[in-house]
Amino acid sequence: MRRLGSTRRRGRTSRAVAAGVACGAALAALTVGPAEARPLVHGAHHWELKDTGTPAARFRGLSAVDRRTAWLAGTGGTVLRTSDGGASWRNVSPPGAADLEIRDVEAFDARRAVVLAIGEGEASRVYRTDDGGATWTESFRNTDPKSFYDCLAFFDRRHGLAMSDPVDGRFRILSTSDGGRSWRVLPAAGMPPALDGEAGFAASGQCLVTSGPADVWLATGGGAQARVLHSADRGLTWTATGTPLPAGDPARGVFALAFRDRTHGLAVGGDYRQDRPSPRAAAGTSDAGRTWRPAATAPPAYRSGVAWLPHSRTAALAVGPTGTDLTTDAGRTWRTIDAGSYDTVTCTPDLSCWAAGEQGRVARLES
Template identity: 75%
Template sequence: MTLTRAVRTERAGHAVRVGRAGRSRVAGLAGAALALVLAVPGAAHAQTQDRAGERPQGHGAPGLGWRLTPTGTDARFRGLAAVDRSVAWAAGSKGTVLRTTDGGRSWRNVSPPGAGPDGLEFRDVEAFDARRAVVLAIGEGEASRVLRTEDGGATWTESFRNTDPRAFYDCMTFFDRRHGLAMSDPVDGRFRILSTRDGGRSWTVLPDAGMPAALPGEAGFAASGQCLVSAGPRDVWLATGGGERGRVLHSADRGLTWTATGTTVPAGEGAKGVFGLAFRDRWHGIAVGGDYRKDQPSPLAAATTRDTGRTWTAAATPPPAYRSGVAWLPGSRSAALTVGPTGTDLSTDAGRSWRTVDPGSYDTVDCAADGACWASGEQGRIARLTLRR
């Protein structure tokens, strides 16, 4: 049973997100400051300023928080790629793509020509450096597209346009600079996987013989670019909702064969399920989600695995509400962040318990290997992670 157009549109508009574990990256924390926060939660009373020397904006608890950066747009950014402390990319509504090369002091609009007038909705971006990036536009039929740039967004090439009206692409991930995957909601009862071996220049639909059957009503959520994530050279995970239970599918051979496992994150309705995944390595992962409707509670909104996703355990102290994005903090085996419309939560015990550290609205989060973390969301919001008094 496939999703109706109305449900798919709602799923895409409110929440329906490369391997954030394979790409798990963040912007502006020094290693020593991060170690202080993890060792003594909430102890960051000694002011730590970012490189611009500015105070954090907004209101939050002592400790970790977000510093908003000026973007000059009101687009909603559900796609985010942190390259390092200087470089990050964001992709969002109205065909908008932004890039910073100065740590967020300024953002350059590098949107593909015609993407806005064409009504493209970018929901994922994978960036390899300051010049090379791949963006995914979501939607039914030809609205699902992949575009690539090799010159920092000065020019773009469309490398894939979906021609199957039954397909609806949600997320993508890259294992390295050449090999990547994108996923579509079920077609003929199975999730569809798109593969590239040349950095996104060309794409091929993989055979679905190794894909388990989808549950009735099951689909992915293009909420944060984290419904398809990878870790290492071959492992990839796919998050689902809308079916009778929220599931995570795992492949150890770059998407050729998959196994499906139920999680503790509630599903059962089109607005509920697993929205985002992050894997620290091929064994340790975190799943977040819930019910994206504002008037609905989201109990058991996070779960963890220590066996590549074969089993999932509910967080003992979950986030207080629906969360769509999650990322491990670089250099730590126990610290992670999760974000959603009602706030940001920090875990210092590998996802078993969470505490709110910032009340701002964000849809996704990503961290770079050098310790830089970013979050993005509605009304042009893009922020860097910092420390509050």
């Protein structure tokens, strides 16, 4: 979308699940902090800012591997990587990418990652590294001036998709089966027609998300209805469902999705303009996105990122320029726990959560 711009594995042990429940309970004790600087919170957990040394960059792309390893992608073609929990960051930006807007990153580990640069025509590109960013290979460059790629998501280390705003009336999907080394455009026959003005938001790298080996969801805005499209066959065929999130304007829609399994998901968004209210900025589903219920108490403003807490069935975080919100009832109610500005958020199986945004801001949830 000509404006702005994945889910992680579930727990495998009862100890991890218990730890996730405890983490959610501790977060529920947090209260909002001051509107500037570091959050002032009461409780066991809080966002702790990590100095990236890049105050001019805005990081809308974030992929955390675990508590120690995370990748960032942002303005000016910037890609950073940490392997010590954010104590230090290494600039591993692709050569010659300074004029690009890199809005999404999907990391498989500390060495292997794929990033997506967005924009019209050849500005949309995909790069892959296998050596921690020491070298990059450009694996895709868009040559269709009608395409504008927004988001990237992987099912596993080999299979992934990228989505473009509609081309000839339908969203365009790229597919890879070799970890992002090569890409092909999927047939458009299985994609329902786009609404007038409908597109995706390259706001947080979360407008395209996956769960399990074949399910993927795509978030839209800009049309008469804010919709979520779902595919159960890795992007070959799709169904579209309307949501109760704000719509009917190019600045409104679903900005981010998160699924903790193939049936339970969350959607957040609203109107990204600072002077506009965003009622009904969150919704949830328990049937893989066939229906969406509005939050009884939604976040108070537009939110661009969302993530389930590790190994929790009910707790999740949503972030945006005006704060972080927490739900402990699977998205029915939300309350603000921090007033810092973040664009995207993610959590990892080893009980860590990260957030990133403007002015080089990156934080990790700490106790």
